[in-house]
Amino acid sequence: MITPADKKVLKRFGENLRKLRKEKGLSLREMSYACSIDNSKIAKIEKGMINITFTTLLQLALALEAQPASLLDYELE
Amino acid sequence: MITPADKKVLKRFGENLRKLRKEKGLSLREMSYACSIDNSKIAKIEKGMINITFTTLLQLALALEAQPASLLDYELE
DNA sequence: TTATTTGCGGCCCTATTAGACCTCAATCTT
DNA sequence: AAGATTGAGGTCTAATAGGGCCGCAAATAA
Numbered sequence: 001m002i003t004p005a006d007k008k009v010l011k012r013f014g015e016n017l018r019k020l021r022k023e024k025g026l027s028l029r030e031m032s033y034a035c036s037i038d039n040s041k042i043a044k045i046e047k048g049m050i051n052i053t054f055t056t057l058l059q060l061a062l063a064l065e066a067q068p069a070s071l072l073d074y075e076l077e
Numbered sequence: 078m079i080t081p082a083d084k085k086v087l088k089r090f091g092e093n094l095r096k097l098r099k100e101k102g103l104s105l106r107e108m109s110y111a112c113s114i115d116n117s118k119i120a121k122i123e124k125g126m127i128n129i130t131f132t133t134l135l136q137l138a139l140a141l142e143a144q145p146a147s148l149l150d151y152e153l154e
Numbered sequence: 155t156t157a158t159t160t161g162c163g164g165c166c167c168t169a170t171t172a173g174a175c176c177t178c179a180a181t182c183t184t
Numbered sequence: 185a186a187g188a189t190t191g192a193g194g195t196c197t198a199a200t201a202g203g204g205c206c207g208c209a210a211a212t213a214a
Contacts, residue, residue, distance in 0.1 A: 027190060029190070047192080050172090054128050055128050072149070116161080116162085118203080120163080126163095
């Protein structure tokens with residue numbers, strides 16, 4: 001379904017992901033290499049265009065060398 | 078793809094989800110009502126049979142009245 | 155014992171994620 | 185200026201998540 005509300009949440013998540021990637025000093029292609037996710041897909045995730053699955057979340061965390069839960073920490077704000 | 082490794086992670090997540098649901102004293106059907114996810118599907122998630130999406134994770138958190146990140150806390154163990 | 159609740163698996167169909175690859179404009183680099 | 189890097193959108197296919205419903209055996213309640 002992907003409601004407008006979902007779209008907003010995904011966008012928020014994507015922004016945070018992008019922030020974390022930048023902090024790590026990784027380019028999309030470098031991160032892509034680190035977690036085996038196509039760089040164009042990561043770009044889409046950061047743009048909130050994809051409703052990622054659980055395993056994808058874990059892969060992203062892996063590339064960022066972070067706890068999966070930490071990718072969701074922005075919610076606490 | 079859903080590798081055996083993924084299967085294990087999903088199973089672990091499901092177990093934790095089940096634990097949280099029990100702590101809340103909710104039956105599958107009650108939780109289903111609380112987050113608009115079919116009870117049989119929640120059962121499958123708890124069994125690690127589904128690689129849930131980000132929005133589904135948020136829905137589950139909603140039903141448990143918990144922070145989405147808290148559903149991943151078991152990883153810290 | 156008879157009802158009711160509960161967990162859970164099977165189906166079905168549609169929407170969409172995953173995965174891989176290509177292209178291109180805008181930025182750096184050199 | 186020429187070349188490489190980077191972000192990001194497009195496309196195609198296969199796999200699967202979502203959504204909804206049915207049914208049943210076991211546990212629980214009446």
